[in-house]
Amino acid sequence: MSTRQPYDGIVIAAPVTIPYRRYSTNTAHWWVGRAVREVLQRAGLKSADIDGLSLSSFTVGPDTAVGLTQHLGLSPRWLDHVPLGGASGVVALRRAARAVQCGDAEFVVCVAGDTNQVDSFRRMLSTFSRFAQDAVYPYGSGGPNSGFALITRNYMKHYGATREDFGKICVAQRDNALKFPYALMKKPLTLDEYLGARAISDPIHLFDCVMPCAGAEAFLVCREDVAKGQGMPAARLLATIERHNAFPDDPIQYRGGWVMDVPELYAMAGVTADDVDFVQTYDDYPVICMMQMEDLGFCAKGEGPDFVRSHTLTADGSFPHNVSGGQLSVGQAGAAGGFLGLVEAVRQVTGESLGAAVPDAKIGLVSGFGMITYDRGLASGAALLAGGNA
Amino acid sequence: MTEPLVRPKRKNPLKKTRVPLLPQGVRSRTALGLTEAAAEGRFRLQVCADCAAVIYPPRDACPRCLSARLPFRDVDNRGTLLAETTIRTSTDVYFRERMPWRIGTVQLDAGPSIVAHLHGDLREGERTRLALKLDKSGQAIAMALPAEDTPNMADDPQWRELTCDPKFRRVLITDGRTAVGQALAEACSKAGASVVFVGIADPWKPFPGEEKLRKLERVEIVALDLTDTISVNECAGEYAPRVDILINTAEYVRTGGIIERKGLTVAREELEVRYFGLTRLAQSFGPVLRARGADGVNSAAAFVNLLSVYALANWPAYGAFSATEAACLSAAQSLRAELRPGGVKVLNVFFGPLETEWYQAVPPPKVAPSALANATVRALQQGLEDVFVGDIAEDIRARLAVSPKALERELGS
Numbered sequence: 001m002s003t004r005q006p007y008d009g010i011v012i013a014a015p016v017t018i019p020y021r022r023y024s025t026n027t028a029h030w031w032v033g034r035a036v037r038e039v040l041q042r043a044g045l046k047s048a049d050i051d052g053l054s055l056s057s058f059t060v061g062p063d064t065a066v067g068l069t070q071h072l073g074l075s076p077r078w079l080d081h082v083p084l085g086g087a088s089g090v091v092a093l094r095r096a097a098r099a100v101q102c103g104d105a106e107f108v109v110c111v112a113g114d115t116n117q118v119d120s121f122r123r124m125l126s127t128f129s130r131f132a133q134d135a136v137y138p139y140g141s142g143g144p145n146s147g148f149a150l151i152t153r154n155y156m157k158h159y160g161a162t163r164e165d166f167g168k169i170c171v172a173q174r175d176n177a178l179k180f181p182y183a184l185m186k187k188p189l190t191l192d193e194y195l196g197a198r199a200i201s202d203p204i205h206l207f208d209c210v211m212p213c214a215g216a217e218a219f220l221v222c223r224e225d226v227a228k229g230q231g232m233p234a235a236r237l238l239a240t241i242e243r244h245n246a247f248p249d250d251p252i253q254y255r256g257g258w259v260m261d262v263p264e265l266y267a268m269a270g271v272t273a274d275d276v277d278f279v280q281t282y283d284d285y286p287v288i289c290m291m292q293m294e295d296l297g298f299c300a301k302g303e304g305p306d307f308v309r310s311h312t313l314t315a316d317g318s319f320p321h322n323v324s325g326g327q328l329s330v331g332q333a334g335a336a337g338g339f340l341g342l343v344e345a346v347r348q349v350t351g352e353s354l355g356a357a358v359p360d361a362k363i364g365l366v367s368g369f370g371m372i373t374y375d376r377g378l379a380s381g382a383a384l385l386a387g388g389n390a
Numbered sequence: 391m392t393e394p395l396v397r398p399k400r401k402n403p404l405k406k407t408r409v410p411l412l413p414q415g416v417r418s419r420t421a422l423g424l425t426e427a428a429a430e431g432r433f434r435l436q437v438c439a440d441c442a443a444v445i446y447p448p449r450d451a452c453p454r455c456l457s458a459r460l461p462f463r464d465v466d467n468r469g470t471l472l473a474e475t476t477i478r479t480s481t482d483v484y485f486r487e488r489m490p491w492r493i494g495t496v497q498l499d500a501g502p503s504i505v506a507h508l509h510g511d512l513r514e515g516e517r518t519r520l521a522l523k524l525d526k527s528g529q530a531i532a533m534a535l536p537a538e539d540t541p542n543m544a545d546d547p548q549w550r551e552l553t554c555d556p557k558f559r560r561v562l563i564t565d566g567r568t569a570v571g572q573a574l575a576e577a578c579s580k581a582g583a584s585v586v587f588v589g590i591a592d593p594w595k596p597f598p599g600e601e602k603l604r605k606l607e608r609v610e611i612v613a614l615d616l617t618d619t620i621s622v623n624e625c626a627g628e629y630a631p632r633v634d635i636l637i638n639t640a641e642y643v644r645t646g647g648i649i650e651r652k653g654l655t656v657a658r659e660e661l662e663v664r665y666f667g668l669t670r671l672a673q674s675f676g677p678v679l680r681a682r683g684a685d686g687v688n689s690a691a692a693f694v695n696l697l698s699v700y701a702l703a704n705w706p707a708y709g710a711f712s713a714t715e716a717a718c719l720s721a722a723q724s725l726r727a728e729l730r731p732g733g734v735k736v737l738n739v740f741f742g743p744l745e746t747e748w749y750q751a752v753p754p755p756k757v758a759p760s761a762l763a764n765a766t767v768r769a770l771q772q773g774l775e776d777v778f779v780g781d782i783a784e785d786i787r788a789r790l791a792v793s794p795k796a797l798e799r800e801l802g803s
Contacts, residue, residue, distance in 0.1 A: 122481040126414050134421040135447035138413050138531050139505050140491040141482030142475070149475035150495045150505070153514070157473070201477045248453065251497040252472050374447055375495060375505055 006268055010097040011227045011234035012385065014042040014220040015346040017354075019182045020331045024115045024214030028060040028334075029071055031113035035216035036072055039109050043220050043232055052078035052105030052221075054096050056088035056112035056335035059120060078105035085370030086282045087242070088112055088338035089217070090381035094240045096221040106222060113216030114334025121212045129373035136374060142201045144284065145209055147372050149201040152287040154252045156203060161305040163203060166286035167194040169321070170207050170328055172313035173283065177325025179315075180355030184213060184331040207328070208285055215333030217343045233350035233388070238269035238363070240383035250376075256288075256369060257380035258295040266297065269384040271363060273297040276384070278320035278348060278358040280341030282369040283328050288377070289321070292367050296382060315356035323348060324355055342366045342383065349387035362387050392510055392542040395550075397558050397584065398687040410683035410732045411484040415527025420448040423462040424530035428522040429775035433467040435502070436460040446502040467520045469498040471534060474514045484526070491548065496520055496534050506532040507548055511540040523552040523773055526683070526733035528726070544771060553773035554691035554735055557582035559634035564589045564616060564671060569746050570696065571639035572599045573763035578637075579606050581767045584688065587629055589614025591621070616640050616667030626674035631682070635770065636675055637694040640667045643748035647709030657710055665717045668695070672725055680732030692735045692770055695722045696762070699740040699783040703790055705801045726775075735775060739766050742782025755781045 016038045018031060032055065040047065053076045055065040063071070065081035078099045082088045089112065096108035125144075126137045140146055155161055171191050177183035189207060197206035220232075227234040241264060243257030258265075266272055273296070281292040290304035298319070299307040311319035324330060324344040327337045345364040347353045358364075368381040417425065420436075427434035436445040438452040439459035451458060474494035480486050492508040496518055504520060512518055517537040525531045533552065536543065544555055561578045565571045566588035578586045586609045590597070593613050603609060612629060615621040642663040644656060651657055672693075682690035700708060701715035719738065726736040743749040745756045757780035769777040778787050789797045 125481055126416070130418050131447045133414070134417050136505055137482075138415075138525065138527070138529065139493045139507060140477040141414065141480045141485045142477040142491075142493070143481060145479065146475050146477045146493060147505075149477075150473040150493075153475060154473040154495070157514075198478075199476070200479045201475045204475070251503045252495050375503060 003264065004268070007097050007101065007237045007240065009224050010101055010221065010237045011224045012093065012219050012221055012237060012346050013227050013232040013234035014039045015343040015352065016042065016218040017182050017343055018113070018216040020184055020213045020215035020333050022116070022184060022211070022213050022331070023118055025117065026115055026214070028057045028113050028115045029063070029068065031115060031214060031216040032057065032060065032068060032111050033072055035111050035113055035218035036109055039111070039218045039220050043107075044230055045107060047072075047074055050074050050076060050107050050109055052076050052096060052099055052108030054080040054082055054092040054108060054110040056082045056084065056092060056338060057114050058083070058085070058124060058334045059114045076105065078108065083335075084338065084379045085335060086284060086338040086377070087368035087370040087379035087381045088335050089340075089342040090240060090366060090368035090383050091242050091379070093221060093237065093342065093383060094242055094381065097237050097240070100221055100223060106226065108221040109218060110221060110339075111216065111218040112335040112339040114214060114336060116212050116214040116334070131374035144372055145204050146201040147375060148285040148287065149204040151253050151376070152203055152285060155254055155287050155291070158254065159302045159305060161287070161290060163195060163205070164191065165290070165305045165308050166208060167191045168308055169286040169289050169313060170194055172317070173322045173326045174329045175314045176323050176356050177329030180324040180330065182354070183325045183329050184211060185325070185329040204285065210284060210327040210332035210337070213331035213333050215331065215336050217333070217336040217339035219339070219343055219346060233352060235346045235349045235385040235387060238271065238384040238386050239265050240381065241265045242381040245378050246380065253376035254291070255301065256291060256295050256377065258292065258367065258382055262295065262297050262382070265382055265384060271384065276363050276365045277361045278315070278323055278345075278364050280322055280345050280364065280366045282338070282341065282367055283322055283326040284332070284337070284369070286328070288369055292369070296365060296367060315358050320358045323358055338368050338370055345385050349385050351387070392540060392546045394542045395545040395558055395687060407682060408684045408686075410526070410681070411487070412527040412731070412733055413482065413484045413525050415529045417529050418448065420450055421530070423448060424522055425524065425528075427462060428524050428530035430777065431772050431774045433465060433520060433522055434462040435465045435500070437463040437465065444498070444501040446504050466498070466500050468537070469496045469504075469518055469520060471495070471508070471512060471514055471516055471518050472497050472503070474508055488551070494534060504532050506534040509533065509535045509543065509549055510546045511536045511543060524735065524775060525552060528730050554635060554737070554770040555581075556635060556767060556770055558584050559688050559691060560585045560587070560632050561635045561637060562587045562589065562629060562633040562675075563637050563639055564614060565639045565641070566590050566603055566611065567597045568639055568641050569599070569759040570641065570744065570762055572603050573759040574637055574639060574766060575603060575609050576606055577760070577763040577767045579608050581771070583608065585610055587612045587633065589616075589625065591615035616670060617662045619670055622670040622674050626678070630675050630678040633675060633679070634682070634688050634690050635692045635694065636671065636679065637696070637766065638668060638671055639696055640664060641696075642714070643708070643711055645708055647706045648713070651710050660710065660714045661717070664714045665721065668718050668721055672721070676725070676729060679734050680729050683732030683734050690732065690734050692737050693725060693729060694737045694739065694766060694770070696739050696741065696766070697722070699742050699778065699786045702740065703786060703794065703797050703801055735773065737766075737769055737775060737777070739769060739777050739779060740783045740787070741779045742786070
């Protein structure tokens with residue numbers, strides 16, 4: 001297989017989070033509009049300067065990205081729609097980076113935003129995919145909770161992970177979230193509270209689940225010299241990977257597409273897993289975090305439980321993980337959940353953290369995972385970011 | 391081990407009857423191949439005609455070789471339950487009132503992994519048999535059963551949602567003067583029905599088999615004349631709220647084609663008994679059945695039509711009869727859609743010539759009334775929607791699947 005070209009000279013700037021709300025009477029368009037406006041303000045740009053737009057949203061229908069150009073008054077020459085849920089942040093970045101690198105666009109705004117109206121989550125579940133409609137939703141209609149319960153159950157049985165191990169991940173993220181102003185979860189979480197929570201779909205319990213909410217996240221992709229010219233702090237993109245429907249013959253998911261590409265990720269960046277200062281995994285459920293610790297090379301397959309037991313996972317710990325609290329504590333604002341870790345990583349390496357700052361954070365690893373259309377997450381991706389001096 | 395069902399207590403008439411709700415019944419067109427298999431109790435999945443890959447969920451391109459030739463074929467239903475979960479929270483109103491609900495991932499020996507409902511006697515890691523069943527929405531779902539039968543397994547609550555088991559249900563057999571009606575009364579009584587109402591027109595007139603019928607356990611004779619709208623309405627007024635399974639055994643068998651009938655008297659009588667009889671039953675009992683589809687252990691479950699297999703293709707030796715049966719089949723299809731909101735199934739039992747006086751001149755093989763009755767009860771216990779009883783019925787079905795035109799010529803020669 002041919003190796004891909006490096007992403008030299010590409011940076012990510014103007015990280016934006018529009019504070020989440022549990023429910024919103026506004027539309028996805030409203031949330032996306034606010035995020036794009038804030039990117040422009042932070043970058044000192046006008047709408048006319050934006051020549052690239054990448055949109056991720058589940059609730060913007062019946063519109064797509066092109067409808068949003070007219071809605072927002074943008075005239076980009078490069079346009080993308082990334083309906084990849086939890087992988088949308090990394091994938092939007094990877095594609096935008098290539099567009100900028102090749103000169104197809106100078107300033108690409110990548111934005112993800114979703115609303116959450118009182119009944120919108122339920123309505124989305126039954127129509128999420130054709131396979132969900134034909135082969136998942138009629139089976140108890142447990143939504144992603146029951147799908148991931150099966151994956152979690154299988155992982156626990158094979159690798160000896162316990163609820164305490166998953167609890168440690170969730171409790172550490174809550175600690176991080178308490179310092180992050182936009183987190184919806186404001187109360188501390190103890191391991192006992194985690195273990196004592198009500199069962200949702202065994203072995204998934206309440207604090208293993210994200211809370212659907214409304215919100216938006218966005219960032220700007222441009223060339224490093226252009227960002228310098230604008231006086232914007234920016235994170236360099238060292239490497240990034242994307243993979244879909246990896247290992248289709250695994251009877252039940254115990255690994256993700258990262259396994260296929262992670263050697264190239266580190267090789268392209270010229271770093272190893274040991275050089276990474278903090279990790280933002282995609283945390284729709286804690287078992288997926290553990291799977292990413294293995295598949296992204298921090299420990300071998302099956303050693304995830306021991307790895308979690310031997311580390312502290314808070315922002316000031318031995319393995320800083322989901323340092324703004326992740327979706328488990330901040331909330332899952334639809335496709336913006338796939339941007340949350342990336343946007344926070346940009347803040348961390350550029351020294352703009354709003355909450356708990358990882359001490360001396362130079363290199364961050366961001367991972368994305370999404371779209372359980374039948375029995376497993378199909379999309380995976382990862383990116384290595386570095387601050388200006390790394 | 392499955393807890394045996396307890397006979398339901400008499401219902402408090404002041405209590406609200408639970409409104410029937412349905413699980414989501416929307417499917418892609420391709421996935422309806424599973425529904426077709428489930429309707430007849432077969433286990434069929436798509437098998438690629440080019441590379442033999444067994445495919446699930448249903449697709450329109452083979453994920454191994456991209457072939458578009460993906461017919462549904464009988465497949466080995468054995469596998470292993472890899473992982474299970476007990477769902478305790480659902481966004482769906484049907485499942486919300488049936489929590490907790492178990493599902494699991496089954497790896498079939500034939501290849502694919504299937505998310506399935508779980509029978510209560512099946513545990514994680516065990517071997518399993520998968521069955522395709524119709525749920526209350528009328529669409530196919532997969533259910534994983536223990537590898538071997540277990541005691542009382544038909545009483546499992548998740549399984550009973552999918553079947554129309556006569557056990558502890560109340561059955562109405564609409565015509566007890568026929569041999570088939572009497573055989574069905576016996577079969578339903580044996581299958582554990584709480585009561586079997588047997589309709590008899592003019593019950594003061596004696597009829598063959600009456601003595602034996604009256605001696606059957608839990609059988610109650612009721613006045614019912616299917617050719618009389620007032621009689622059907624009166625019967626429904628008294629019994630409809632207590633009928634969970636209605637089996638229409640009305641029969642009217644006469645030889646001859648359309649020309650040979652010479653006039654409309656016999657044709658009218660035929661329609662009066664069969665087509666209009668069915669219509670009267672549907673209009674008077676249908677609304678009550680539909681409203682009681684979720685009424686506990688003895689919820690309304692099924693409307694059963696006994697249909698000559700010649701409803702599907704006319705047999706000119708019994709040409710006018712075949713046409714009337716076809717009318718009844720068409721009505722049954724409408725009835726299926728009309729009863730679906732209540733989660734009530736319409737079971738069509740297709741049979742060939744019977745071992746009765748009206749088929750005297752027809753050579754064997756013929757179907758014994760008891761065989762037809764037992765097959766009907768089995769179909770209810772399995773929750774089927776279409777069943778073919780006897781060699782002739784199976785033969786007609788097979789030939790029809792190959793060429794309806796060839797079958798028309800063959801039956802007419």
